[in-house]
Amino acid sequence: xxxxxxxxxxxxxxxxxxxxxxxxxxGVAAAQGTTPPGRxxxxxxxxxxxxxxxxxxARFARQATQGAGAPTGPAYYTGSFYRDADxxxxxxxxxxxxxxxxxxxxxxxxxxxxPQSVMLGVFDFPARGKLTVTGNSGPVGSLAVSGGTGEFxxxxxEARMGALAAGQFGTLVVEFQLLADTPGx
Numbered sequence: 001x002x003x004x005x006x007x008x009x010x011x012x013x014x015x016x017x018x019x020x021x022x023x024x025x026x027g028v029a030a031a032q033g034t035t036p037p038g039r040x041x042x043x044x045x046x047x048x049x050x051x052x053x054x055x056x057x058a059r060f061a062r063q064a065t066q067g068a069g070a071p072t073g074p075a076y077y078t079g080s081f082y083r084d085a086d087x088x089x090x091x092x093x094x095x096x097x098x099x100x101x102x103x104x105x106x107x108x109x110x111x112x113x114x115p116q117s118v119m120l121g122v123f124d125f126p127a128r129g130k131l132t133v134t135g136n137s138g139p140v141g142s143l144a145v146s147g148g149t150g151e152f153x154x155x156x157x158e159a160r161m162g163a164l165a166a167g168q169f170g171t172l173v174v175e176f177q178l179l180a181d182t183p184g185x
Contacts, residue, residue: 043179043180044157044177044178044179044180045178045180046175046176046177046178047175047176047178048084048173048174048175048176049081049082049083049084049099049123049173049174049176050081050082050083050084050086050087050092050164050171050172050173050174051079051080051081051102051161051171051172051173051174052079052080052081052082052092052170052171053077053078053079053170053171053172054077054078054079054080055170057076057077057078057079058075058076058077058078059075059076060073060074060075060076060108061073061074061075073107073108074105074106074107074108075105075106075107075108075117076103076104076105077102077103077104077105078101078102078103078104079101079102080098080099080100080101080102081098081099081100081101081102081123081174082096082097082098082099083096083099084173087164089165090164090165090171099125100123100124100125100126100128101123101124102121102122102123102124103121103122103124104117104119104120104121104122105119105120106118106119106120106121107119116136116137116141117136117137117141118135118136119133119134119135119136119137119143120132120133120134121133121134121143123174125150125151125152128150128151128152129148129149129150129151129152129153130148130149130150130152131145131147131148131152131155131159131176132145132146132147132148133145133146133159133161134146137161137162141160141161141162142158142159142160143158143159143160143161144156144157144158144159145157145158145159145176145178152178154180154181155178155179155180155181156178156179157176157177157178157179158176158177159174159175159176159177160174160175160177161173161174161175
């Protein structure tokens, strides 16, 4: 067995790293994981949508009692979401078409204009895939992007959600800050 010095080992390792960087384009891309064939390498991007809650479909285990922070209990919401450009002020344009559907279930605290909730939500983008978010939402809540399918497979990041206008819980704005190929982060 031939003895290998540290210098030769480092030289061999450095050459392999250089070859890897040349093949992949950069060492940073290699550190971020692999990209499936046909999928563009995008490290981070923002998407912003307006959610309109379908109040007729909302379900609560019990109604809010009087007092700040009183739980309303388990709740279910659904609605459509639209491109940010389809909304002027707080009004949806007449020719706005939904981009997808939103479903959420969780526990809602407090009532009134700005309820707080711990939730699990799914954004269904037809022909693109689904994004799953979890966490605490409220007047301005920060939710973790905890999974995705289709175009969003392997995506992580954050979803910031809040009321589009004060006192109007039925219309929300959501902004996704997405990071590609980030499972486990």
